[in-house]
Amino acid sequence: MREMNRSQHFIRKYFSGISLSTVIHIAAIIIFFWLVFSPVIGLIAEAIRTSLSGSSDLISPFNLSGRRIGLLFSSISLATLVATAGILVGTLVATFLWRKFRSFAPVILLLLLALAGIPPYIHALTWLDVFAAIHAYFPLFPVSGWLPSAWVDLMALLPIAIFLCWVAFASVDVRLIEAARVFRPDMTVFYRIILPLAAPALGAAFGFLFLICCTDYSVPSLFGADIYALDIFARFSATGSATQAFLYAVPLLLVTIIVIFLSRSGIRTLAQTPNWLSDRWGNPPVFPWYYRLLQGIAAGIVILQILVLFSGLILSTSTLGTFFGSVFRSSDELVYTLLIAASVILVSLPLAIAVAGEMKKPGIRGSFAWCIALAPLAIPAPLIGIGMITFWNNPSLAAVYPGILMPVFAAVARFAPFAAIILYVQMRFIDPAFFEAAEIFSRSPWKKWSRVRLPLLAPGLLVSAGILATLSLAELGATLIVAPPGHTTMTIRIYNYIHYGASGEVAGLCLAITLLTLAAGICAIAALQWLYRRSGNMVFYCGSDGE
Amino acid sequence: MPDTIFYQITCFLENAKRMARTAEVVPFVIVVILIITLAIVFLPRSPATQMSREVIVYTSVDQVYSEPVFHEFENQTGIKVLPVYDVEATKTTGLVNRLIAEKNRPQADVFWSAEFGQTILLKNQNILSPYMTPSGSDIPRQYKDPEGYWTGFGGRARVFIINTDRLTTDQYPHSIYDMLDSEYTGNSMGIAYPMFGTTSTQAAALYSLLGTEKAKSFYTRLYERGVRVVDGNSVVRDLVASGQLSFGLTDTDDACGAIERGDHVAIVIPDQQDSDIGTLFIPDTVALIAGSPHPDEGKVFIDYVLSRPTEESLFLAGWLQIPSRNISVPAPCINNTAIKLMNVSYQDVYLGFEPARKDLIEIFIR
Numbered sequence: 001m002r003e004m005n006r007s008q009h010f011i012r013k014y015f016s017g018i019s020l021s022t023v024i025h026i027a028a029i030i031i032f033f034w035l036v037f038s039p040v041i042g043l044i045a046e047a048i049r050t051s052l053s054g055s056s057d058l059i060s061p062f063n064l065s066g067r068r069i070g071l072l073f074s075s076i077s078l079a080t081l082v083a084t085a086g087i088l089v090g091t092l093v094a095t096f097l098w099r100k101f102r103s104f105a106p107v108i109l110l111l112l113l114a115l116a117g118i119p120p121y122i123h124a125l126t127w128l129d130v131f132a133a134i135h136a137y138f139p140l141f142p143v144s145g146w147l148p149s150a151w152v153d154l155m156a157l158l159p160i161a162i163f164l165c166w167v168a169f170a171s172v173d174v175r176l177i178e179a180a181r182v183f184r185p186d187m188t189v190f191y192r193i194i195l196p197l198a199a200p201a202l203g204a205a206f207g208f209l210f211l212i213c214c215t216d217y218s219v220p221s222l223f224g225a226d227i228y229a230l231d232i233f234a235r236f237s238a239t240g241s242a243t244q245a246f247l248y249a250v251p252l253l254l255v256t257i258i259v260i261f262l263s264r265s266g267i268r269t270l271a272q273t274p275n276w277l278s279d280r281w282g283n284p285p286v287f288p289w290y291y292r293l294l295q296g297i298a299a300g301i302v303i304l305q306i307l308v309l310f311s312g313l314i315l316s317t318s319t320l321g322t323f324f325g326s327v328f329r330s331s332d333e334l335v336y337t338l339l340i341a342a343s344v345i346l347v348s349l350p351l352a353i354a355v356a357g358e359m360k361k362p363g364i365r366g367s368f369a370w371c372i373a374l375a376p377l378a379i380p381a382p383l384i385g386i387g388m389i390t391f392w393n394n395p396s397l398a399a400v401y402p403g404i405l406m407p408v409f410a411a412v413a414r415f416a417p418f419a420a421i422i423l424y425v426q427m428r429f430i431d432p433a434f435f436e437a438a439e440i441f442s443r444s445p446w447k448k449w450s451r452v453r454l455p456l457l458a459p460g461l462l463v464s465a466g467i468l469a470t471l472s473l474a475e476l477g478a479t480l481i482v483a484p485p486g487h488t489t490m491t492i493r494i495y496n497y498i499h500y501g502a503s504g505e506v507a508g509l510c511l512a513i514t515l516l517t518l519a520a521g522i523c524a525i526a527a528l529q530w531l532y533r534r535s536g537n538m539v540f541y542c543g544s545d546g547e
Numbered sequence: 548m549p550d551t552i553f554y555q556i557t558c559f560l561e562n563a564k565r566m567a568r569t570a571e572v573v574p575f576v577i578v579v580i581l582i583i584t585l586a587i588v589f590l591p592r593s594p595a596t597q598m599s600r601e602v603i604v605y606t607s608v609d610q611v612y613s614e615p616v617f618h619e620f621e622n623q624t625g626i627k628v629l630p631v632y633d634v635e636a637t638k639t640t641g642l643v644n645r646l647i648a649e650k651n652r653p654q655a656d657v658f659w660s661a662e663f664g665q666t667i668l669l670k671n672q673n674i675l676s677p678y679m680t681p682s683g684s685d686i687p688r689q690y691k692d693p694e695g696y697w698t699g700f701g702g703r704a705r706v707f708i709i710n711t712d713r714l715t716t717d718q719y720p721h722s723i724y725d726m727l728d729s730e731y732t733g734n735s736m737g738i739a740y741p742m743f744g745t746t747s748t749q750a751a752a753l754y755s756l757l758g759t760e761k762a763k764s765f766y767t768r769l770y771e772r773g774v775r776v777v778d779g780n781s782v783v784r785d786l787v788a789s790g791q792l793s794f795g796l797t798d799t800d801d802a803c804g805a806i807e808r809g810d811h812v813a814i815v816i817p818d819q820q821d822s823d824i825g826t827l828f829i830p831d832t833v834a835l836i837a838g839s840p841h842p843d844e845g846k847v848f849i850d851y852v853l854s855r856p857t858e859e860s861l862f863l864a865g866w867l868q869i870p871s872r873n874i875s876v877p878a879p880c881i882n883n884t885a886i887k888l889m890n891v892s893y894q895d896v897y898l899g900f901e902p903a904r905k906d907l908i909e910i911f912i913r
Contacts, residue, residue: 067913125785132791143791144734144775221740222778226912234742234912237640238904240647240668382641389648403656476634480641485603485654486629488610495634496610499781500804 022457028354030419033372035351035412039387040376046390047243061235061247068231072251075214075228078146082153083209087202089158090165092298095190097166099284107447109166112159112302114518115309118510119499120156121342124219126312127152149225153213155305160467160471161209162302167463168201169194186285201425207263208418211256211377228252232380242386248403249379256378261370316507326508330493336404337490338516340479341472343408344415345465352419352464353457359424373417384413385481406482407489411472418471419464426460469520473513553759600626602844605642606659607633608831609800612866613659619860620851625679626844631655640665646674646836656845659831659852664748666832667897676837678846683853686871689892698849699830699893701858701867701874704886705749706826707815708787708802709794720794722818726769733773737783737795740776741766741907743796743812745829750907751899752827756891757795762899763906768812770910790810798829799868803880807865814881818889825887827896828869831861 064072097105131143142148154161172194180189217230229252236245287295294511327334376384388410392401400406434456442448454461476491482490490509497505598761606613610632617628633642646655647813650672658675660666669675670692677695690699708717713735720726726736739746754762770776777783777793783795784802788810802814833852835845851857859874861867869883 067909070913078684128791129789130785132789135791218778222782223777231908231912234740234904234908236644237743238901238908240640240644240672242644242648382644385641386644386648389645393649393652393654395652405685477641480634481645481648483631484629485631486627488630488632490632492632493610499634499779500609500611 014520025354025357028351029358029369032351032355034418035347035409036372036376036416037283037413038391038409039379039384039413042226042387042390042392043170043242043246043379045381046093046387047246050241050243061244061250064251065143066309068228068251071226071231072255074146074226075252076255078150078153078220078225078227079210079213081150082157082213083206085154086161086209087165087206089154089160089298089301090163090200090205091169092295093162093302094166094169095287095291096284096295096299099287099292105166109163110466110522111518113163113466113470114159114514115306116157116159116307116474116517118513119474119476119494120153120216121218121222122313122494122506122510123150123156124222125311125498126309127155128222129312130308144224146223146225148208149220149223152223153216153219155308156219157209157212158302158305159177160212160470162206163210163463163466164205165202167425168198168205171201173199187288187291190285204421207260208421210259214252215254215378215380217480229380234298236380236382242383242390246379246387249383253375253378257374260374260377313507317505322504323508323511326505327512329505330490330509330512333488333490333493334512334516336487337473340407340411340489341469343405344411344472345468347408348412348416348419348468349423349461349464352416352423355420356423356427359420359426373420376413377417378447381414381475381477382481385410385478386480388413388478402482402484404484405477406484407479410478410482411475414475414478415468415471418467422464422467423457423460426457426463430456470517472516599735600812600841600844601629602607602626602656602841602848603629603631603839604657604659604848605631605633605646605655607642607665608659608866609661609889612699612861614862615864616852616857617863619857620848624847624851628845628848643669647672650674653836654840655836656839656841657848658834658836660833661831661894662702662745662748662829663697663832664692664751664897664900666697666834667692667893668900669834669898674837675834676839676842678835678849680846680849680853682850682855685803685855686733686853690871697832697834698853699832699871701870701872702828702830703745703799703867704816704826704828704869704888705745705796706799706802707794707817708784708797708805709763709813709815710787710790710792711811711813712790713793719813719815720817721815721820723796724765725817726774727765727772731793734775735793736772737775737777737786737792738769739778739783739797741911742904743779745780746796747900747904747907748896749796749827750903752889752891752896754899754903755895756824759902759906762903763910766907766910776911784812799881802868803865803868806880816881816886819887822885825889827891828886828888830871831867845907 097108101108115243127148128143131141131148134141135143176197177189180193184192214227215229217227217233220227221230232245232248232252235248236242287466355373359366359373361369379387387463388406389401392406392409394401394504400409434452436450437449442452473491476495479489480492483492489512494506494509497509565638604617610630613630613632617630620626623630631642632641632644642658646653646658646669649655653674658666658669666675675696680698683698683700684692686698686700692698697783707720718730720728720731725731741747741750750762750766753765756762757765775795776788777786780797780801783792783797784805786792787795787797788805788808790811794815796817799814802812804816805812816826818826833849835842835849839845855872855874858870858872859876862870862874862878863876865879868878868881869886
């Protein structure tokens with residue numbers, strides 16, 4: 001009887017106050033952890049299994065030879081160079097858009113982001129031809145090595161870099177800018193107010209670019225520039241041991257986690273503003289000539305990238321017949337790829353909202369959420385795929401592996417943390433008073449969501465969806481390992497055609513991906529406009545942020 | 548009543564109902580419904596739930612060549628082929644590593660590889676099952692595993708692809724050792740990373756044939772000469788075709804593809820003199836996976852792929868340049884009648900992989 005009272009007391013104490021929303025929140029965190037960490041758990045389980053059986057050398061991966069330290073240094077240098085250049089060009093282009101194309105800036109950003117869906121390897125192949133043409137006239141111009149590799153990496157990441165820089169600057173409270181402009185020239189305001197306030201978000205953008213560049217060996221290997229990620233893959237290829245490759249990846253993993261943790265501390269200090277797509281200036285800013293010159297150069301680089309990419313693709317596609325033919329022949333892959341991208345967005349966003357909420361929490365709880373979000377990011381894509389097989393390939397999960405959802409789970413494991421970080425930043429922008437007011441005054445939960453929560457979160461959701469879609473479309477390494485038999489994605493088909501040498505087919509499919517990304521982006525912008533319609537606040541409205 | 552556990556549960560359920568009415572679950576519910584709908588629509592097509600006759604084939608043969616074979620097989624047998632393709636960008640090792648990871652619960656029935664090294668690796672990892680196919684009875688013995696774990700057939704060879712605008716006929720290289728000749732500058736020659744793909748197979752063959760020291764010395768000197776090391780054989784082909792390189796080492800299928808496109812290139816089969824070592828021939832290999840979900844269908848597929856008509860069709864399509872059997876059709880791009888092949892057994896080549904990769908990672912990735 002006494003025991004029974006104790007158990008009743010326990011239940012009353014710990015469970016009677018639990019609401020359904022709390023249960024859903026906890027469930028979302030568990031599912032996020034389960035999906036994002038499943039490859040890591042799989043790899044760790046494999047490592048334990050092989051160490052117990054004594055079938056794998058677990059010591060040598062931690063023996064950092066001079067060669068491996070050199071490779072690590074090369075990786076860090078290349079990623080730092082590319083991320084820094086990306087932030088510089090992104091900053092100049094974002095401010096150029098304020099000055100010249102204020103009303104169309106979001107549309108231009110969207111157009112640029114659509115290019116990010118094209119696999120980096122395609123950018124590299126297109127630029128390879130340009131370098132060769134220049135080399136023919138200027139023999140000293142390098143066609144391989146670090147500089148061409150860094151340039152192409154930068155060009156491939158440029159759309160995302162510009163987009164993130166725009167978001168970073170939009171995180172600065174416009175009222176601070178307008179107040180400063182009364183007393184100081186625009187350039188001084190930019191240096192003294194905007195840049196320092198946007199620095200944390202720019203730091204986050206740097207971390208994001210650094211991470212992508214550090215873990216991708218496809219572009220550097222095309223130019224003969226060796227980085228640590230290639231060494232990991234070579235070990236994996238040579239030994240066939242995911243455990244060894246995972247352990248070889250640990251130093252790179254530590255470096256990237258450190259970079260993102262540094263970025264994370266910056267993100268926490270962000271200023272508040274509710275609308276990422278609003279304009280930053282009441283009147284067009286006036287910059288001195290040297291800054292305008294730099295902006296012009298940066299804009300020229302972007303235009304050059306677009307021209308090189310599209311002229312290369314269009315010239316290769318040559319006719320509309322080739323274009324439609326390649327799209328028609330790949331219709332199954334196209335549908336499956338789009339379904340994967342849509343599912344990744346649908347699965348990732350609700351989970352990311354829950355985890356972003358946890359990341360806001362102070363103390364150990366918030367830090368734990370950050371660990372969950374960051375830990376898997378630096379693992380090379382093929383290892384994510386192998387880890388997922390180790391985790392999911394058992395009889396009790398026969399309906400899942402090797403089912404059609406596996407590429408979705410693989411992409412969620414790789415990219416959902418990005419969505420969580422973006423939504424965390426968005427949540428930092430939102431004044432909690434809005435949510436509290438909505439709790440008290442909303443007539444129904446539907447109106448609370450549709451008129452308050454969703455519109456406030458919508459820019460972050462839109463940005464996350466865009467990033468998730470573009471990264472999912474271009475994903476290859478993990479998808480290839482877990483793709484269900486009988487289903488292929490567009491990226492796998494594109495790489496098959498690259499090997500075959502069918503440049504027309506490759507170009508046609510890349511153009512199709514770009515156009516589809518663009519169409520999806522336009523739909524998302526239209527949805528955002530619809531969400532904002534009742535508040536009378538157009539997304540591209542160039543005014544104060546009082547909404 | 549208030550003190551019972553049932554009361555607590557009732558309270559919780561009431562609370563849940565209230566939250567369900569008021570809460571932020573609407574978007575979550577919408578998302579869950581959408582996901583479930585998508586899953587219901589597409590899961591029935593998943594092999595795990597489909598009971599019709601089918602065979603799951605993992606292949607590193609290019610999709611453009613293997614897909615017509617699958618379609619023809621489906622038409623002839625009524626067995627549906629569910630393929631998974633590898634790509635050169637992952638160094639065509641993705642599926643082998645997948646097969647190793649799936650070892651405890653195999654998903655594939657057949658592995659159809661574009662080379663033999665990875666297949667022998669799978670045999671040694673106990674992933675393959677022996678199957679002596681009747682349709683391969685006329686394939687020469689050297690292309691078969693003695694225990695029947697895999698069977699090879701027509702394949703490709705390692706060749707030089709040469710840009711005819713940059714080199715005249717008398718300047719063509721004729722041996723892999725010419726790559727060490729000062730007549731050619733290092734950055735005018737190209738090879739793919741020798742730790743991956745068929746370039747790695749060639750390295751393993753050299754390690755086996757020449758011995759570790761001589762082979763390592765060859766690759767070290769190649770690296771020191773500044774030879775352009777790129778991402779794959781198709782990249783070597785494209786760089787030579789565009790004139791960025793004078794010549795490079797690649798496979799016959801890549802080189803023949805460039806000739807079919809009308810690029811200004813020529814093919815030279817290296818080391819064809821009597822005193823030379825010959826060139827490496829890389830056959831396709833087919834193997835049955837141990838514990839596969841559809842072993843009978845897998846055997847039917849293996850019989851089909853190893854049949855003479857299939858080899859002829861792959862030969863005509865341009866995937867194979869060197870047949871394993873006498874084929875009456877002439878080769879479209881190279882004269883394959885009197886090629887001197889490297890005199891090394893596939894098992895010996897396999898044994899060369901480990902020392903070769905260990906050295907080559909140290910030499911070429913730095």
